[in-house]
Amino acid sequence: MGANHDDHHHAPDGHDRALRLGVGGPVGSGKTALVAALCRTLGRSLSLGVVTNDIYTTEDADFLRRAGVLDQERILAVETGCCPHTAIRDDIAANLDAVETLEHRFGPLDLVIVESGGDNLTATFSRGLADRQIFVLDVSGGDKVPRKGGPGVTTADLLVINKTDLASMVGADLGVMARDAAAVRGERPVLFTSIRQDPTAATVATWVANEVWSWPQPHHPAPAA
Amino acid sequence: MHPALLLLTDSRLPAGGHAHSGGTEQAIASGAVHDVPTLAAFLKGRLHTAGAVTAALTAAACAHAASTTTAPITGTPGTPLWGRLDAEVDARTASPAQRHASRTQGRLLLRVARRVWPSPVLDGLAAESPNPHHPIALGTAAHAAGATPEEAAMAAAYHAISGPATAAVRLLGLDPVAVHGLLATLAPDLTAVTAGACRAAVHQDPGWAALPACSAPALDLLAERHATAEVRLFVS
Numbered sequence: 349m350g351a352n353h354d355d356h357h358h359a360p361d362g363h364d365r366a367l368r369l370g371v372g373g374p375v376g377s378g379k380t381a382l383v384a385a386l387c388r389t390l391g392r393s394l395s396l397g398v399v400t401n402d403i404y405t406t407e408d409a410d411f412l413r414r415a416g417v418l419d420q421e422r423i424l425a426v427e428t429g430c431c432p433h434t435a436i437r438d439d440i441a442a443n444l445d446a447v448e449t450l451e452h453r454f455g456p457l458d459l460v461i462v463e464s465g466g467d468n469l470t471a472t473f474s475r476g477l478a479d480r481q482i483f484v485l486d487v488s489g490g491d492k493v494p495r496k497g498g499p500g501v502t503t504a505d506l507l508v509i510n511k512t513d514l515a516s517m518v519g520a521d522l523g524v525m526a527r528d529a530a531a532v533r534g535e536r537p538v539l540f541t542s543i544r545q546d547p548t549a550a551t552v553a554t555w556v557a558n559e560v561w562s563w564p565q566p567h568h569p570a571p572a573a
Numbered sequence: 574m575h576p577a578l579l580l581l582t583d584s585r586l587p588a589g590g591h592a593h594s595g596g597t598e599q600a601i602a603s604g605a606v607h608d609v610p611t612l613a614a615f616l617k618g619r620l621h622t623a624g625a626v627t628a629a630l631t632a633a634a635c636a637h638a639a640s641t642t643t644a645p646i647t648g649t650p651g652t653p654l655w656g657r658l659d660a661e662v663d664a665r666t667a668s669p670a671q672r673h674a675s676r677t678q679g680r681l682l683l684r685v686a687r688r689v690w691p692s693p694v695l696d697g698l699a700a701e702s703p704n705p706h707h708p709i710a711l712g713t714a715a716h717a718a719g720a721t722p723e724e725a726a727m728a729a730a731y732h733a734i735s736g737p738a739t740a741a742v743r744l745l746g747l748d749p750v751a752v753h754g755l756l757a758t759l760a761p762d763l764t765a766v767t768a769g770a771c772r773a774a775v776h777q778d779p780g781w782a783a784l785p786a787c788s789a790p791a792l793d794l795l796a797e798r799h800a801t802a803e804v805r806l807f808v809s
Contacts, residue, residue, distance in 0.1 A: 426592075427592050427805065427806065427807060427808045428592055428806070429591050429592035429593065429594065429740065429743070429806055429807045429808070430740075430743040430744065430806050430807075431591060431592075431743075434591050435591075435592065438585065438587060438591075439585070439586075439587040439588070439589060439590075439591050439592075440587060441587055441588050441589035441681040441684065441685065442589045442592055442677075442681065442808070444684075445589070445677075445680065445681055445684075
């Protein structure tokens, strides 16, 4: 990192910058796979940047770089000092610095994705860091997880329940998960995915694209035909 | 004590400090720190070397920020010399990794301070030095918040041991009460380091060449090793 910004005071209402999207959820639920899928699907029509928050090493950033879904320079990794939730909720300074570094180097961007380190159900992004947030669960964690709630499941702008291809193998009832999620989330959307079966994560990418198009930022390219 | 000092020394200040261990992670990886007694020796050494230097530099920055807003004798504000003070920090920080970590933390603190305590002196620092060393950002922020150079030095000295102590609790699973007890026993050392920092810094503005320059080669080596470590949880 080491951006040489003249001014860190980007407008908090976001009128002069990219949409910032947080992707959170437990370890192994498919956050990095989802971020890779979003880059694959949206990277041709949108100008993207990605910030990863690994618990250990820079594995997620390295995975994304190897996947070749985005220019390597557009992926930055942030260390979180054993506290991944602190870095996205209580002390967002390092993540904001990374986001602004990407905007400074490659801006104007349309979308900056901040992937949290794997954490528990209480993890959620500060509104000072993420304008929108996706919480990713997977069915192999058990179909009771949506019922347990927590800020991520309850308040995320989009709940993604991944690995639906494993449901029958782990005895998870997708109907129960949908019903429980709706009970704690009200009108907020839930999408079921299997990124293994659909590496483009088409439904999630469409949701993200709609959020980007409706974001009040003047630099949008034309939507892909 | 100015109440702003409580905010500046609180580990919940959202300025990125929680992700820095000040060499503790590598000291643990090397086996040098593995329990409360070895942590005590590490913190004491850190406080009287790196801590003493950063406390003096922080006090100097706070006094200098004050001198650029009101000059006590002539009554006319001076021109800030942030570039010169920045060079004094560089000269006292042998490890490139430590210089990088210091500038990262300084940049993040400056961002927070400009929003929390808006002031022309912080804006001036940001304009001249967007990536200031941490002691310069801390001293200037302390002045903007209404604190004195002595209080700023105390905050810097406390920073030199509190973050590393927390890192050890997280990495080694040490009893947090025992570690806070250890921090309490270092209170006289904090007082002594603060007093020494102020003697050196406040009356010599801007005669900064005389500021303490005690080095800690082991900390320099730990910082360099950490920067290239394959596995790490903390930035520094």
